[in-house]
Every structure is written in C-alpha cells, then in structure tokens.
Amino acid sequence: MSKTSQQNPTAETNGVSVIYTQAHTSGLQQVPQLVPVSPGGGGKAAPPSKQGKKNSTLDRNSDEYRLRRERNNMAVKKSRLKSKQKAQDTLQRVNQLKEENERLEAKIKLLTKELSVLKDLFLEHAHNFTDSVQPLGTENTAANSEGSGQ
C-alpha cells in the first residue's frame, strides 16, 4: 500500500522546484516576471484591483519574499516531520498498550485460577477445618470473606 517510492527528498521531483529554492541566490533569476495569476498551489498573486501599497516588498521578485518563502518552507517541512513522528509514536503506543493488556489479562487468568484452587481446597475440607477450629475458639471462618469479587 505504498512505501516503496516516495519522491526525492529535498531535491526536485523533475527539475524545477530547485530553481525556485535557490535560483535567486545564484544568477539564474528565471522567475517569470509577468505571472498573471499564479497557476500554482494555494497561491494567489494579484487581486484584480488594489496593489498600490506594499506590493513592492511582497512581490515575487523581492529578495524579501524569497527569503520569507524559503524560511516558511523549512518550517513547514519541520512541522510535517514532527507531525508524522507523533503519529508514528501514537501507533507505537497502541501496540505497547496492547501488549501490556495481554500481559495483564494473562496475569488475571493465573490469579483467578490460583484463587479457584485455593477456594476449592477450602470447601473440600471445610468440615474438617471447621471441626477442628470451631471447638477451640470462636474465630471467624471467613470462608466467604471476599466471595467472588466484583
């Protein structure tokens, strides 16, 4: 169910993303200087009207912009890694708990059996036991003290 491929890490998938990640640093500046609406992902680009202010700093060509983008990309990667790690941990926790559960159930089974044996032994010789005890004192036989629990 998938686990064998997983695109290239960091680098590009075909040979373009890199350009945008490093281009501005070198002299490649192949950035489209006339992008109409940004065909890419969740990106926007140019609200039909209203661009007479901070556009200078926010425009795609700005170094500021690229810097911000790159930093955010790092943050995103980091965050996603963390998220995946957490998910994996949770999954592991489930297995851990399942194991412990089995362990506990086994122990319960054992204790229950042990208890049952002792109780049977008690009943089996209850008469001899009480016969020999009752006459001597007035002690509590407690044959039913804790019964069969909850």
Added chain:
Amino acid sequence: MSKTSQQNPTAETNGVSVIYTQAHTSGLQQVPQLVPVSPGGGGKAAPPSKQGKKNSTLDRNSDEYRLRRERNNMAVKKSRLKSKQKAQDTLQRVNQLKEENERLEAKIKLLTKELSVLKDLFLEHAHNFTDSVQPLGTENTAANSEGSGQ
C-alpha cells in the same frame, strides 16, 4: 493550538483559487498562456527540453487538464480527510486501551489481595488443618502449590 480558523472551505482564501477551479467553465479563462516555469507549489511545467509530444493534451488550457486536476483535488481532499480520521481513531484507541489497562490493574490488585487473605488464613490454621486431614488420607496439602510465582 489551532482549531479556530481554518480558512474557507472549498471557496477561495483571497479570491483567486476559485478562478482556477471554475474559470474554464465560465468565460473568464484568465489562464496564463505563457507560464515559464510555474511559480506554484510542487508544480513543474516545462522541462527545459522535450515537449514535442503529449503537450497538447496536458497543457493547462486543455479541458482535459482541468478535469483531471479537479478530480485529483477531490481525491486529495478525500484522502486527507480519511488520513485525519484514522489518526484520530488511533488516538482514541490509545485512550481506550489506557482505560482498560487501569481496569485490569485494579482487578489484579483485588485478586492479589484476595489471594493473600486466603493464604494467610491457610497458614494461620495450617496445623489444625493438617492435623485433621493428614491422618485420614495422604492428600496434598498444596499449601505452596502456586506460591508467589508470577
């Protein structure tokens, strides 16, 4: 830790994505017909060389393209929802297991105590017990049958 905002569902975040999701249907067709390298997300667009074949059907203007894209977008959304659901289920499973664990531990505690009481009782009257039993037969006293073995 986030849960209050969550951008607009389906619709746009600022007023552009919609164009790409529906534009071709209406008459807006503001698609950039000269996109150089695709400034968007993981998108590529034009491997420096080699485009003399299926580009006609794959080009951004193609209705086929938009159809495929839209379908994939749906699939992606669905897949991500499923993924999140699963994660949540896993988390819930953890809590469930933790509860059961506590329940089991409590039971073990109870059983242990019960057993301890019975054993004490046994030892307390062991002599009387054996006195009355041994003479009759050669039965196993079993006072240590299961000991404290875990």
Added chain:
DNA sequence: GTACATTGCGCAATGA
C-alpha cells in the same frame, strides 16, 4: 490505459 489514492512539496493565511 483510465480512474482513483497517496504523498512530497510549495504557497498563503493564520495562530502563537
């Protein structure tokens, strides 16, 4: 080969 499912990635909005 088509259709859907997953996954890595970058963008932008928004939370902290």
Added chain:
DNA sequence: ATCATTGCGCAATGTA
C-alpha cells in the same frame, strides 16, 4: 517580526 500549523492545489507515483 519570527516561527508553527494548516487548508489547498499541483504533480509524481502507486494501486486497481
């Protein structure tokens, strides 16, 4: 202003 999260769309890849 900085980083962290999150919804979203794209494209590659996997699966049926």
